[in-house]
Amino acid sequence: MSSTKEQSVENDIPNSVATNEEAIEPFIDFQNDFSFWYGKEQVLVDLNFSIPPKEVTAFIGPSGCGKSTLLRCINRMNDLVDQTRHSGDIKINGKSIYAPELEVISLRRRVGMVFQKSNPFPKTVYENVAYGLRVSGENRKSILDDVVEQSLRRAALWDEVRDRLNDNAFSLSGGQQQRLCIARAIANEPEIILMDEPCSALDPIATGKIEELIHYLKRDFTIVVVTHNMQQAARVSDRTAFFYMGKLVEYRQTEQIFMNPKDPKTEAYVSGRFG
Numbered sequence: 001m002s003s004t005k006e007q008s009v010e011n012d013i014p015n016s017v018a019t020n021e022e023a024i025e026p027f028i029d030f031q032n033d034f035s036f037w038y039g040k041e042q043v044l045v046d047l048n049f050s051i052p053p054k055e056v057t058a059f060i061g062p063s064g065c066g067k068s069t070l071l072r073c074i075n076r077m078n079d080l081v082d083q084t085r086h087s088g089d090i091k092i093n094g095k096s097i098y099a100p101e102l103e104v105i106s107l108r109r110r111v112g113m114v115f116q117k118s119n120p121f122p123k124t125v126y127e128n129v130a131y132g133l134r135v136s137g138e139n140r141k142s143i144l145d146d147v148v149e150q151s152l153r154r155a156a157l158w159d160e161v162r163d164r165l166n167d168n169a170f171s172l173s174g175g176q177q178q179r180l181c182i183a184r185a186i187a188n189e190p191e192i193i194l195m196d197e198p199c200s201a202l203d204p205i206a207t208g209k210i211e212e213l214i215h216y217l218k219r220d221f222t223i224v225v226v227t228h229n230m231q232q233a234a235r236v237s238d239r240t241a242f243f244y245m246g247k248l249v250e251y252r253q254t255e256q257i258f259m260n261p262k263d264p265k266t267e268a269y270v271s272g273r274f275g
């Protein structure tokens with residue numbers, strides 16, 4: 001599908017968004033028609049919606065509709081791309097992530113990220129998890145040992161690697177490497193974990209373990225997951241946001257998006273008729 005051009009955003013996409021009428025406690029809040037451009041190309045258009053805390057929210061939509069871009073706006077990863085700009089605002093827990101006094105490094109610590117392809121550092125299992133603490137100046141072995149163990153336990157990996165802490169992370173399986181990356185994110189005690197197609201490189205068994213883990217992690221973290229896999233969105237998320245050409249078309253409880261979509265585009269997409 002072609003990308004959204006500034007001049008060519010389709011006019012037939014309604015400006016009203018199909019939502020549940022319930023009030024959502026805003027934790028991540030896209031406000032004031034949040035929009036985003038790469039150069040002249042507008043890829044996110046007039047977004048106004050809120051993600052509640054300690055839930056799993058899935059972003060779905062056809063390739064190029066802006067899901068990953070929006071995910072990367074939440075921790076300002078897109079600042080690293082030249083010639084980008086935004087309008088509107090994103091607030092986390094009531095505070096703008098674009099406030100002048102905000103330190104982007106601390107934002108990224110509060111908002112962890114897990115990518116499509118696991119990306120452990122070329123270090124030992126232990127050092128991958130301890131990395132964030134070491135960077136912030138923590139070198140006390142007892143503290144590091146404790147955080148490494150707790151983070152690996154919370155990522156459901158401890159039992160598999162407790163005897164392999166000094167092995168290189170690349171010696172782990174793909175699914176283990178992805179859980180290691182989740183443990184590395186958890187070690188920073190983030191409030192939010194962003195996951196960009198975290199299972200797309202994994203087999204069904206490894207995928208099942210990550211999905212189970214996501215379900216368990218929402219007790220402590222607010223999770224936003226981009227996925228192309230409709231069954232996965234249906235299995236893991238509490239709410240689903242469907243995007244089309246940079247616009248939010250429908251945002252509701254996941255069950256309603258899949259069982260009773262209000263917008264014909266959502267219906268067509270979730271039933272596999274386009275995308």
Ligand SMILES: Nc1ncnc2c1ncn2[C@@H]1O[C@H](COP(=O)(O)OP(=O)(O)OP(=O)(O)O)[C@@H](O)[C@H]1O
Pocket residue numbers: 002003004038043061062063064065066067068069070081
């Ligand atoms: N670094 C970049 N520089 C310029 N344009 C980009 C960049 N990253 C993404 N885009 C463009 O922004 C639009 C949205 O891309 P994005 O990756 O956010 O979509 P997506 O919905 O996540 O797609 P997919 O499901 O294929 O990953 C696309 O037109 C893409 O080409």
